[in-house]
Amino acid sequence: xxxEYSTEQAExxxxxxxxxxxxxxxxxxxxxxxxxxxxxxxxxxxxxxxxNTCIPAEYGGVGFSAVDSMxxxxxxxxxxxxxxxxxxxxxxxxxxxxxxxxxxxxKKFLTPFTEKPLIASFCLTEPGNGSDAAGLKTTVKDGGxxxxxxxxxxxxxxxxxxDLFVVYATLDPSLKHxxxxxxxxxxxxxxxxxxxxxxxxxxxxxxxxxxxxxxNVKVPKANMLxxxxxxxxxAMKTLDHSRPMVASSAVGGAQCAYDHSAKYASERQQxxxxxxxxxxxxxxxxxxxxxxxxxxxxxxxxxWLVDQKLPNTQLASFAKAFAAxxxxxITTDAVQIYGGYGYSKEYPVEKLMRDAKLIQIYxxxxxxxxxxxxxxxxxxx
Amino acid sequence: MNIFVCxxxxxxxxxxxxxxxxxxxxxxxxxxxxxNPYDEFAVEQALQVKAANADSTVTVLRVGGVKDTEALxxxxxxxxxxxVLVESADNLDSYMIAKALKGAIDKTGKKPDLVFAxxxxxxxxxxxxxxxLAQMLDIPSVSVVVGFEMxxxxxxxxxxxxxxxxxxxxxxxxxxxxxxxxxxxxxxxSLPGIMKAKKKPMAQHSLADVGVSDSDRRVKYSQxxxxxxxxxxKKFEAMEExxxxxxxxxxxxxxxxxxxxx
Numbered sequence: 001x002x003x004e005y006s007t008e009q010a011e012x013x014x015x016x017x018x019x020x021x022x023x024x025x026x027x028x029x030x031x032x033x034x035x036x037x038x039x040x041x042x043x044x045x046x047x048x049x050x051x052n053t054c055i056p057a058e059y060g061g062v063g064f065s066a067v068d069s070m071x072x073x074x075x076x077x078x079x080x081x082x083x084x085x086x087x088x089x090x091x092x093x094x095x096x097x098x099x100x101x102x103x104x105x106x107k108k109f110l111t112p113f114t115e116k117p118l119i120a121s122f123c124l125t126e127p128g129n130g131s132d133a134a135g136l137k138t139t140v141k142d143g144g145x146x147x148x149x150x151x152x153x154x155x156x157x158x159x160x161x162x163d164l165f166v167v168y169a170t171l172d173p174s175l176k177h178x179x180x181x182x183x184x185x186x187x188x189x190x191x192x193x194x195x196x197x198x199x200x201x202x203x204x205x206x207x208x209x210x211x212x213x214x215x216n217v218k219v220p221k222a223n224m225l226x227x228x229x230x231x232x233x234x235a236m237k238t239l240d241h242s243r244p245m246v247a248s249s250a251v252g253g254a255q256c257a258y259d260h261s262a263k264y265a266s267e268r269q270q271x272x273x274x275x276x277x278x279x280x281x282x283x284x285x286x287x288x289x290x291x292x293x294x295x296x297x298x299x300x301x302x303x304w305l306v307d308q309k310l311p312n313t314q315l316a317s318f319a320k321a322f323a324a325x326x327x328x329x330i331t332t333d334a335v336q337i338y339g340g341y342g343y344s345k346e347y348p349v350e351k352l353m354r355d356a357k358l359i360q361i362y363x364x365x366x367x368x369x370x371x372x373x374x375x376x377x378x379x380x381x
Numbered sequence: 382m383n384i385f386v387c388x389x390x391x392x393x394x395x396x397x398x399x400x401x402x403x404x405x406x407x408x409x410x411x412x413x414x415x416x417n418p419y420d421e422f423a424v425e426q427a428l429q430v431k432a433a434n435a436d437s438t439v440t441v442l443r444v445g446g447v448k449d450t451e452a453l454x455x456x457x458x459x460x461x462x463x464x465v466l467v468e469s470a471d472n473l474d475s476y477m478i479a480k481a482l483k484g485a486i487d488k489t490g491k492k493p494d495l496v497f498a499x500x501x502x503x504x505x506x507x508x509x510x511x512x513x514l515a516q517m518l519d520i521p522s523v524s525v526v527v528g529f530e531m532x533x534x535x536x537x538x539x540x541x542x543x544x545x546x547x548x549x550x551x552x553x554x555x556x557x558x559x560x561x562x563x564x565x566x567x568x569x570x571s572l573p574g575i576m577k578a579k580k581k582p583m584a585q586h587s588l589a590d591v592g593v594s595d596s597d598r599r600v601k602y603s604q605x606x607x608x609x610x611x612x613x614x615k616k617f618e619a620m621e622e623x624x625x626x627x628x629x630x631x632x633x634x635x636x637x638x639x640x641x642x643x
Contacts, residue, residue: 007454008575008576008579010451011451011454011455011458011570011575011578012572012575014451014455014570015458015569015570015571015572015575016572018569019569047571048569048571048572049571049572049573049574050572062572062573062576063576064572072572
């Protein structure tokens with residue numbers, strides 16, 4: 001049993017945190033308020049190897065463990081949760097390829113991401129299907145020497161900039177999860193893809209979120225991941241890997257809110273002393289520190305299980321629900337500690353509170369995580 | 382070309398420094414160590430020279446404790462080829478450090494063409510090691526360097542002097558260059574760089590191996606204490622015309638007799 005980072009992990013933490021503080025944080029507010037996609041920052045992060053951490057070494061990746069990639073995500077989310085969403089969405093989209101693709105597909109689809117700062121989009125959610133993901137309506141039909149995809153996707157991160165889509169579609173909605181396929185669509189080689197307008201959101205404003213419509217899009221047969229109908233299995237395994245990552249981003253956002261709060265509380269004077277000397281403030285800050293540590297431990301264990309090739313579905317949901325809820329409370333309390341200043345855009349914490357909310361919603365809401373946990377508990381008894 | 386870079390590991394700039402239990406040095410157990418910021422410019426410049434000159438190697442050198450090798454590992458992750466650590470306590474003086482660095486360079490068997498260092502370390506701010514080392518190596522040195530141009534073995538160096546003016550030096554290799562802020566923008570250690578650094582060689586020597594003994598010590602530290610806390614300032618009220626002359630007299634008296642500044 002060892003809770004210490006390895007030397008390399010400590011260095012990964014140091015260099016990613018340096019990047020978060022020096023490159024991301026100074027731009028976070030500006031990119032948020034102007035809802036600018038952080039292409040320049042993504043490119044810099046890519047050059048330093050912060051993107052696509054899931055790509056194995058044999059396909060040109062660095063060869064990180066899942067625990068390593070949690071450290072990277074936490075730092076980048078510390079810098080800006082919105083920018084991190086844009087960065088993390090690449091991993092979410094590439095994971096189904098890492099998990100479900102054959103060797104040839106991996107070479108074809110993954111390796112270009114190690115050669116150029118490309119962008120990928122994961123397309124699962126639809127206008128009528130969020131939590132009930134297996135009830136998706138987008139169809140994939142056999143067109144002879146190709147597949148034909150039809151349907152509409154919603155809340156697709158990076159859609160406006162995507163060089164590659166990983167799309168979930170069904171052979172027949174009545175087959176439910178047994179009919180779902182995961183298929184790679186290259187927009188440069190396809191016609192019939194309609195990208196919607198950017199959504200105006202409460203937080204994560206710099207990340208690009210849009211609807212995507214597929215109108216009779218012809219896709220090569222070679223782009224199906226796994227056998228037809230194996231898409232659901234691939235999606236669920238993807239979530240086992242990606243939920244710890246999303247949880248880690250919540251830890252990063254929470255840590256940022258905590259650092260701001262502890263510093264501000266030590267500086268802000270009321271009634272002739274720093275407000276950090278009042279128990280009301282101390283309790284909030286102590287609660288923050290406690291929850292961050294607990295969330296980080298859950299994240300690390302759920303990622304460690306991935307590295308050990310052990311089942312982690314329950315731990316991943318523990319981590320995702322706990323960290324997201326903790327991040328929401330911590331960022332809300334950060335605004336409270338800052339008082340009136342906290343509610344102002346002049347100070348950084350209101351953005352953190354807006355950004356935190358999404359982490360309770362995407363990649364399975366906090367409520368869905370509890371359903372997953374309960375299912376794990378009662379399916380064993 | 383044989384390029385050497387001297388780096389020091391210093392406490393993170395946000396560290397609150399306190400004396401240790403017996404006051405013989407600072408308390409180092411809880412310190413987060415970083416590479417001396419001026420040394421980052423030195424490493425970056427060395428890597429830029431390497432990139433422009435085929436068959437060059439960059440060796441990073443450090444004298445200090447083995448527990449944490451953050452500074453050397455960072456330099457390797459940034460792109461240096463190999464590292465040499467001379468193991469020692471943290472309380473050496475500048476002369477001992479310079480002599481140990483000289484010994485470490487000799488041990489590599491390579492004749493230095495360029496030696497880079499930061500102009501000063503941000504912990505003890507001695508500003509001595511680069512000049513001492515250059516003297517021991519019997520090569521010229523230029524410090525506070527903010528401009529660097531290289532053409533074959535010829536270098537044009539700009540150094541900052543009082544009042545923001547620049548002095549321009551033309552020198553030939555071998556030379557020691559002590560870097561100042563503004564020389565370049567140090568790169569980040571990339572993640573592939575960090576993973577590759579694991580496999581790069583790091584030689585380790587004792588002080589005795591490089592010919593340094595306690596008789597080389599020039600500075601003995603007798604005691605480390607925090608500076609006395611500043612007493613609260615005094616305020617004098619002189620709202621009334623008539624009271625002013627008296628207040629002025631009092632203040633002048635205090636400045637002369639108590640503060641002893643006039």
